Amino acid sequence: MKRKTFGPVTSQQVAQIAGVSQSAVSRTFTPGASISPATREKVLKAARELGYRPNAIARSLNTARSRIVGVVMSYFDNQFYPQVLEALAQKLDELNYHLLLFVGDRDGNVDRIFDQIMQYRVDGIVLASVSLSIELSEECLAAGIPVVLFNRSEENGVASSVNTDNEAAARQIAAFLLAGEHKRFAYIAGLSDSSVNQARQNGFVNLLKQKGIEDIRVVQGDYDAKITARAASKLFSSPQPPDAIFAANDHMALTVMDVARYEFGLRIPEDVSVIGYDDTGPSGWPSYALTSASQPVDEMVSATIALLMKQIESESIEPEQVVVPGVLVVRHSARRPRSGVVEKDGLSLFQPQEVE
Amino acid sequence: MKRKTFGPVTSQQVAQIAGVSQSAVSRTFTPGASISPATREKVLKAARELGYRPNAIARSLNTARSRIVGVVMSYFDNQFYPQVLEALAQKLDELNYHLLLFVGDRDGNVDRIFDQIMQYRVDGIVLASVSLSIELSEECLAAGIPVVLFNRSEENGVASSVNTDNEAAARQIAAFLLAGEHKRFAYIAGLSDSSVNQARQNGFVNLLKQKGIEDIRVVQGDYDAKITARAASKLFSSPQPPDAIFAANDHMALTVMDVARYEFGLRIPEDVSVIGYDDTGPSGWPSYALTSASQPVDEMVSATIALLMKQIESESIEPEQVVVPGVLVVRHSARRPRSGVVEKDGLSLFQPQEVE
DNA sequence: CTGAAAGCGCTTACAG
DNA sequence: CTGAAAGCGCTTACAG
The missing domain is CATH 1.10.260.40 (lambda repressor-like DNA-binding domains)
Structure with missing residues (x-):
């Protein structure tokens, strides 16, 4: 009717x-x-x-609350991010908030997107895998719009962020590979200006150096499949190819595995061990069974939304850096050490008595 | 300043x-x-x-145009959808439209979401992998809000849709497997009320029957990894396991491959051939090298947006069903026929002289 | 509890 | 080209 x-x-x-x-x-x-x-x-x-x-639009106009959260995301081919996006949308929806999606530019230029977001008078912003210039961060702070960096951090403490403990996890990975008696180490780096890449690289390299390993090969994968494949080829064709590779994320680790197996006929983990970071979908697929440091999507997203909501409520924003605990999920892509691997909830985790 | x-x-x-x-x-x-x-x-x-x-919100109020398109999507773990989402967001952005994202309920109930979408007075709606009741379709039609079903269709012609030619592609897959001299056929079905599943199943089964094959095993995978794994296990442990399996999408096909190899020690394609549908990311990874019917993301998304824009412009909406051409991308997960496979732009495609 | 009215930040005829 | 004014569809003091 x-x-x-x-x-x-x-x-x-x-x-x-x-x-x-x-x-x-x-x-x-x-x-x-x-x-x-x-x-x-x-x-x-x-x-x-x-x-x-x-009419939600009309309502927004006089409540000065759009109940919209702007999300900027890149790397949709890395399963981690779609999973994050799904969780974000669902949890926001439960709170009767909505998600306006923007795809980050390849050149990392957020300014144009930022303008768009601001025009919709969003109540908050989540930047996943994207960094924000200090000027824009400060503008948001002044405008009272909460911004949360997801899986990125920013040194000046102007923006809030949610991350795992990248450096600690990377140290643990180094310890795991050392315990597995590997000798020649390589690190496949993500984009060098990405904060998580820096932390992972530092953690990995520093622990190894601390243990007396000086010769660690670092090559750029830049979070890109093609660049990673070339970098891996180069590593494997070198005179002394590595027997232990840590890639800054799973997506690159999977590429490394494929190159090792299908271009060089290497066996994993007999000839070379590969470890990633994210513990996202395909890592659990039997074809890969990737050993990987976990980034618990649900916990990270919940923390993000909790931060956002707290800041939306309060008058003045207190930037906060949240670190969500992760674990090293042990599968079959890397040789296991004699001890330190424990079973928990159907997963194998690396939990040595003492980690430095 | x-x-x-x-x-x-x-x-x-x-x-x-x-x-x-x-x-x-x-x-x-x-x-x-x-x-x-x-x-x-x-x-x-x-x-x-x-x-x-x-203030875009205030502007919307008196132009009666929000420049927002609502998108409902499910199955974020199936790479096809995130890729679609990325393309949608980018192309909408180029037209200065924006994307409000909603995650479809698992039970396929769009009604609650629909209410939310409508409250934001979106200019258009894209439903990816979600169906819409006829009542809601008609409400949108009456309200002048264009709706495009993406990778789904609806028989009454009330809603617009964008699809590949699922039935023809499935027939081609059957022909490909027959040409490869397979004998025992199985189909892993998606959710049975999904239009694309029905079309793929019909095309596959009908061509085989037409060629005198009567015994075709159909099992439900329901677009779900666990259900698919169980279904595949059952197939492989049966007395006469299939030597040719067509899964309604790549995501299920990958699961079938993993079960075949890692639970049953089967070689692909020597012992069993597996074909999927979507030709999405992981299908091209060397570990899978899945032969698959392509759904060209860019073309499908462009068609979706073209439809949407045309309907937003015009006063009265003319529902339209768009069919985007796809190809059968031949990789290594299925035995190749002696003839009919041609090389094109670095891909191998199945293009027999005549397809029925 | 209820209604008349002001106002949210814009766009857009209208008259000049 | 420009400004005053009405109006988009709501929310929310205010007075009753």
């Missing part, structure tokens, strides 16, 4: 049919507003008849 | 600083509006000083 009016139904039209004021209609759809059950019923009935839905 | 006012800068404030009317400010930021260069400059200068950005 819908009226064929032009355009969507307005609260005014509902009011007329219900025989009440437009204010009454508005109150009916505002949780907590003072409205008598009788009036409410009349309004709901009329609304149902007309197929009325409150 | 930002003014520390509370809340974002308004056109009113810019007008005051620039010494012009608020209308002039508005015109400055409305492409094509009549404004003199001199006034325009004054406004731009003031806007820059104050850090002004037009």
Whole structure:
């Protein structure tokens, strides 16, 4: 029983049919507003008849709350990010927030996107795998718009962030490979200006150096499959190819495995061990069975949303850096050490007595 | 040189600083509006000083155009969809539209989500891997809001849709497997109420029957990795396991390959051939090298957006069903027939002289 | 609890 | 080209 009016139904039209004021209609759809059950019923009935839905855009205009969170994301071919996106959308939805999606430019230039986001007067921003210039960070801070860097951090403490302990996890990976008696180490780096890459590289290299390993080969994979494949080829064709490779993320690690096996006929882990970071979908597939440092998507997303909500509520934003605990999930892509691997909830984890 | 006012800068404030009317400010930021260069400059200068950005929400309210497209998507663990999402967001952005993302419920219930979408007065809706009830389709039609079903279709012709020719492609796959002299055929089905599954199943089964093959095993994978793994196990442990399997999508096909190899020690394609549908990322990874019917993401997304834009422009919506051509990409997961495989742009394609 | 009214930040005829 | 003004569809003090 819908009226064929032009355009969507307005609260005014509902009011007329219900025989009440437009204010009454508005109150009916505002949780907590003072409205008598009788009036409410009349309004709901009329609304149902007309197929009325409150206009969220109009509401936003005078509440100064859009209930929209802007999300900038890149690397959709890396399973980790779609999983994050799905979790973000779902959890925001539960809180009756909505997600406006932007794809980060390849050159990492957020400025143009940033302008778009701001025009929609979003209540908060999540930057996944993207960094933000200090100027823009400060602008958000001044404008009272919370920004959370997801899987990236920023040194000046101007922006909030959610990460795992990249450096500690990378040290653990180094310790794991050492315990597995590997001799020749290589690191496949992500984009060198990415904070997580820096932390992972530092953790890995520093622990090895500390243990007396000086010759660590670092090659750039830049989070890109093709660049990674070339880098891996180069490593494997060198006179002394590595027997232990840590790639800055799973996506690159999988590429390294494919190159090792299908271009060089190497066996994994007999000839070379490969470890990644993210513990995302394909890493658990039997064809790869990648040993990987986990980034728990749900916990990271929950932390992100908790931060966002807290900052949306409060008047002044206190930037906060959250570190979510992860584990080293041991599968079959890397030789296992004699000890230190424990079973837990159906997974094998590396938990040596003492980690430095 | 930002003014520390509370809340974002308004056109009113810019007008005051620039010494012009608020209308002039508005015109400055409305492409094509009549404004003199001199006034325009004054406004731009003031806007820059104050850090002004037009409020898209307020603009939407009186243009009755939000420039937002609502997208509902599921199956984020199937690479095909994130790729689609990325392309959608990018192409919409180029047209200065924006993407409001919703995650489809597991039970396929779009109604609650639909309500949310409509409240934001989106200019259009894309439903990827989700179906829409006829009532809601008709409501959108009446409200003048274009809806495009992506990789799904709907029989009543009420909604627009973009698909590949699922039935023809499935027939081609059957022909390919027959030409490869396979004997025992199985189909791993997606959710049985999904239109693409039905078309793929029909095409596959019908061509085989037409060629005198009666015994075709159909098992449910339901687009779910666990269910698919169980179904595959059952197939392989049966007395007469299939030597040719077509899975309704790549994501299930990869699972089938892993089960075949790692649970049953089968060689692919020597012992069993596996073919998928989507030709998405991991299918090209050497560990799988999956033969698969392609769904060209860019073409499909472009068609979707073209449809959407046409319908947004026009007053009355003419539902349209677009079929995007795909190809059968031949890799190494299925035995190749003696003839019919041609090389093109670095890919091997199945293009027999005649396909029925 | 209820309604009339102001106002959110814009766009866009309208008159000049 | 420009400004004053109405209006987009709501929310929310305010007075009753």
